[in-house]
Structure formats: C-alpha cells, structure tokens
Amino acid sequence: MATKQSKSDTPNSTLLRGLAIMNAVANSPRPLSITDLMNELDLAKPTVHRICSQLIEENYLQRNPSDKRFVVGNKLREFSTNILSNNSFGAPRRAILEALSNEIGETCNCTMLDGYNTVYFDRVECNWPIKVDLHPGSRLPLHATASGKLFLANMKKSDRSRILNAAPLSACTQHTLTTEDVLNEQFKIIRKEGIAFDNQEFIDGMIAIAQTLLDRSHAY
Numbered sequence: 001m002a003t004k005q006s007k008s009d010t011p012n013s014t015l016l017r018g019l020a021i022m023n024a025v026a027n028s029p030r031p032l033s034i035t036d037l038m039n040e041l042d043l044a045k046p047t048v049h050r051i052c053s054q055l056i057e058e059n060y061l062q063r064n065p066s067d068k069r070f071v072v073g074n075k076l077r078e079f080s081t082n083i084l085s086n087n088s089f090g091a092p093r094r095a096i097l098e099a100l101s102n103e104i105g106e107t108c109n110c111t112m113l114d115g116y117n118t119v120y121f122d123r124v125e126c127n128w129p130i131k132v133d134l135h136p137g138s139r140l141p142l143h144a145t146a147s148g149k150l151f152l153a154n155m156k157k158s159d160r161s162r163i164l165n166a167a168p169l170s171a172c173t174q175h176t177l178t179t180e181d182v183l184n185e186q187f188k189i190i191r192k193e194g195i196a197f198d199n200q201e202f203i204d205g206m207i208a209i210a211q212t213l214l215d216r217s218h219a220y
C-alpha cells in the first residue's frame with residue numbers, strides 16, 4: 001500500500017503547515033478529523049498528528065469531547081480578534097465608528113459571532129460619566145444582546161435551536177428573554193425590520209441597537 005511521504009520538517013515548513021492546519025480548521029463549517037486534514041492539505045498522518053498535538057498543547061486547537069475532531073482553540077480565537085482589533089488594520093472602520101459615535105452621542109461597537117457568544121472587536125466610547133467595561137475581546141451571551149439576537153435571527157433554524165438549547169438561557173437582568181418560543185417571536189420581527197434591540201436585557205439601564213454589516217457581495 002502506498003503511503004504519503006513527508007517533506008523535510010524544517011522549521012519553516014513546520015510553521016507553514018501549522019498555519020495551514022489552523023486555517024483549514026478555522027474555515028471549515030464543521031470539526032475536522034486527522035483524515036480530513038490529511039486529504040485537504042496533502043500531508044502524511046504522522047505530520048498532521050504531531051503538529052495538531054503541538055497546537056492543542058498551546059490551545060490554538062481543541063478536540064471535541066464526543067468525536068475527537070479538531071475545532072478552533074481559545075488562543076486562535078484571541079489571535080483572530082486581536083487582528084481585527086488592530087488599529088492599523090481597522091483604521092477605516094475605526095474612523096467610521098468614531099464619526100458615528102460623535103454624530104449620535106452614543107458608544108458604537110463592531111461585533112462578530114464566535115460560537116455561543118458575540119465578541120466585541122472594536123469599540124468607540126462616547127463621553128459618558130459612567131462607562132461599561134466592554135473592551136475588544138469581550139464575549140457576551142447571544143440571547144441577551146442586540147448583536148447576538150441579530151446573529152441568531154439570521155441563522156438556520158436548526159443552528160439557532162442547537163445554540164438556544166445547548167444550556168439554560170441565563171437571566172442577566174429581569175428583562176432578559178430566556179425561552180426559545182419568546183425569542184423566536186422576536187427573531188421574526190428582527191428579520192423583517194433588519195435591526196435588533198437589547199432593552200435592558202444584558203445590563204439594567206442599558207439599551208442597545210444592532211444592524212448587520214454586509215460586504216459588497218452582501219455577505220455577513
């Protein structure tokens with residue numbers, strides 16, 4: 001039986017293979033197995049196993065407890081958030097947020113979906129005497145935030161139901177919606193209007209509004 005031959009494991013090739021593995025896992029809509037990575041990247045099994053073990057040890061990758069397939073680790077999530085939050089990379093976005101914040105006199109954020117949370121990757125504070133400490137990288141519950149509900153409303157029904165039923169929905173305040181049926185009714189309105197609200201559902205006294213940002217191809 002023919003087997004794949006590994007190329008020489010120079011530091012440079014090992015680094016590039018590690019990056020390729022992380023990129024494949026990050027871009028996949030499902031967890032990947034060793035066989036998946038072997039086929040996609042044309043690498044030998046020992047090479048994939050060794051590099052993935054190192055990435056897991058450093059928390060760039062994790063393995064699902066049920067099927068042992070690879071998913072993104074916490075350090076890789078932080079890495080991607082730091083890239084998006086970088087001032088040089090996000091200068092045009094930052095300028096737009098600052099202009100919007102100055103115009104409406106409110107704090108403005110950009111968030112993204114990360115598993116069961118919404119994550120802040122840019123934030124411009126308005127001049128409030130009391131400020132909420134939600135720095136870039138902050139992870140907030142989907143069901144209790146405006147941007148989180150916007151993400152949920154635009155998901156496939158099966159994906160949304162899986163997230164909402166993965167664990168009991170916590171009540172951050174007395175206003176938090178904590179049942180799937182009630183949230184689904186609100187999601188219908190969100191899809192129709194294109195915006196979502198957080199009416200003191202995450203923090204008492206704080207109201208937020210979120211709208212989806214699309215690229216030129218109308219993708220999220």
